[in-house]
Amino acid sequence: MYTKRIDMLMASSADMVYITSPENLQYYSGFTGGEGALVLEKNAHLLFTDSRYLIQAAEEAPDFEIIDIAKVRAEAYLEEKQPTRLGYEENFLTAADFCRLQEALQDTEWLPLSETIIKQRAIKDETELALTRQASRLADEAFSHVLLLIHPGMTERDVALELEWYMRKNGALAPSFPIVCASGYRSAMPHGIATDKKLEAGDFLTMDFGCFVDGYASDMTRTVVLGRATDEQKRVYETVLAAQRAAVSTVAAGKTGKEMDAVARDIIKEAGYGAYFGHALGHGTGLMIHEHPVLSPRSEEMLVPGMLVTVEPGIYIENFGGVRIEDLVIVTEDGCENLTSATKELLEL
Ligand SMILES: [Mn+2]
Structure with a gap:
């Protein structure tokens, strides 16, 4: 799997590739330590790291030659080899590191590869999809778990902790980002991180969360109401739901990002709420x-x-408050596989 990924990258005409971002270290080698460097050549795959990670690196990246940077640093290796065309991550390498390397490699042609890597990583293989399915299932289950606990007087922080506890207890390494739990007036903040605010009757409560399973993130959002929803709350909720369902049922290979966005945005505009949907449809x-x-x-x-x-x-x-509803889906030839199965009907708790 890693060899195949590297071969695709090496087809870019670089004779050597230098990788240092944590995600790409994992993507091309399996090493999850986050600190180190890969040097990829036609006939050599090297992983440079320090003594904290040597055992782990050998375990996680068996196809790589592991090099202790106390003996040879990746930069020194590159300097000795003087590559003709060096692929690098222009979106990650700092200006300082770039300048230092350029100094040492005066005759080297620099080949920016971040765009190539982004495109490669955008299309997942079966292993990546399987891990994402697991991460999504855990998030779904955490949502069912927390629904039984939500009540007026509970804090947003406690809701977030219950979600996180459930996901970690059942196999997740960590939440995939700081959990959003935004209630009442705070639900109008799309990224309102959980606070000590207590839930009150009549509040919208938006929960946006997910977890990492073996490096792969899940992401879902549900909004519920504490007690009875008002007519205006129902109108807002049903509008978002109609837009979300229409967009999910439109997802398919061949659609563009902006076509997808327009499906949802047009429904929200037509209902008179266009000015209140500021962010993009998805990612x-x-x-x-x-x-x-x-x-x-x-x-x-x-x-x-x-x-x-x-x-x-x-x-x-x-x-007034806000509503977001989010599913994570896999694009297929003629539609999508929805990984989020929690109900989207308005829940009045
Ligand atoms: Mn998201």
């Missing part, structure tokens, strides 16, 4: 919570089978 997931493709009004990216995308329209009204 890819993977080793990072936000990957490509992007589903936004400007995105020309084309959906391809094997991509993971979130579908998450929302309406946020200051001093």
